[in-house]
Amino acid sequence: MEQSSVAPSSGAVLPAAYLAPGSSFVDFLRAASPGLLPGGRAENGGRVDAPHGTTIVGVTFRGGVLIAGDRRATSGNLIAQRDVDKVYVTDDHSAVAIAGAAGIAVELARLFTVELQHYEKIHGVSLSLDGKANQLAGMVRGNLEQAMMGLAAVPLFVGYDVNAADPDRAGRIISYDVAGGRYEERAGYHAVGSGSLFAKSALKKRHDPDADADAAVRVAVEALYDAADDDTATGHPDLVRRIYPTVVLITGAEGAVRLDDDRAEAVARAVVAGRQENPGG
């Protein structure tokens, strides 16, 4: 990190970057302190083996959208961490979760959060949901070089569109490819990460766009269970250590709220108990 470039030289009139037009924090960072940008490190061309996060699911419901992730990070065939948190609330009406290289993922989520707040403070209003989605696409694209080195990170973005005509259908899910391509998921559900194949199959059968939030949380946790069942890199709800999937719910009235531990525990225990009776779910 280039800490020396954080503060402008003392006594001087503001550096040009501080007075430049525009409202993107990333653009400002590029001008003022490029060393802090993700991807701004020296490259050696080799492949890097870093912990990877795994399965993320997004599900819409009547009046909102949720995003959930399992808690496992793996490094090769080892479990790197059992209680990693891959879901981030990025502002009042949006959240992001990232599958892939954990270090890149955390940095992208942090930078994206600052970017959204930065815009909001400078202009006094939030970006539109599509504006937020496009900003994130740019950041993923910026990580392409690192992705070639094995440090790929792909986000799943969900948000409540406050400008939507129908508030019941205002929850939206947007997925990305590693090159920054942006895709709206109109089916109302999506999954990314190593267990996404299984999670998506489960969601395809179970997803109900008219369900309420509680039913949607249950469906998401069931999908994560199915992913963990068949993918070694995805973690089951860990009843012994009391580690449960992270869920963020976004509705128009309450905004983006992380599901509290007690509710997450209740849902996870119910899903596990259900599978004891009927392993097929």
Next chain:
Amino acid sequence: MSMPFYASPEQLMRERSELARKGIAKGRSAIVLTYAGGVLFVAENPSKTLHKVSEIYDRIGFAAAGRYPEFENLRVAGIRHADLTGYAYDRRDVSGRSLASFYAKTLGAIFTEQIKPYEVEICVAEVGASPDLDQLYHLTYDGSIIEEPGFVVMGGQAETISGALRDSDHASSSLAETLRSAVSALTTEPTTGKGTASKGEAREPALGQLEVAVLERDRPHRAFRRIPPAVVTEMLGEGAAKTEPATAEKPEDASAAPDEKK
């Protein structure tokens, strides 16, 4: 190469100060003061979208008086400075004090190095865990920085308004009480200092043109919140009804409040 006319540094500074002071005196005033629940910003501002008060960071707010494009430059630079520090280190490492000294350096450099100084006064406020930990920094056009206990007044009638606020202590007051005393100070007549002379003229435009925001102590993460005009009118109105005999100004507020709602 042409030889510039000689002017002594003393004279240069004096003239720049005079220019800046005159510019600031033309503008309307803004008040920042601490109360039990946090920090209150009240500015006279006829525009609904061009703000004089803004959020800078989680617990830090900004208020300004003077030339709009100049303090807008400073506001944006401050947001960039704070976001950069918070991103490079941690959100908790962004402090009002470091932001204030960033502004002081900037204003000082502009004042001495550029032809025209900024005609602005700004205030950086940080809300703390308790009223005695709130920080208010008052910065003037030349980069002077003063940490003020209790309140900061900027703009045209700063002297008069400060006089009206000086005797009150709001450390244990509610938001509505503090807002009422700020508004009554803001609308105090400069000549008499008591607001008794010309009643309607100074007060009425002010009530519809107040920009009010708070840094709320109890809100987690981002403390800054704007208070919509309807709520401001309500707060000013209810106080007039309850504490009518408190000051001479209050009945005026009460009569003006219902008109504002339309």
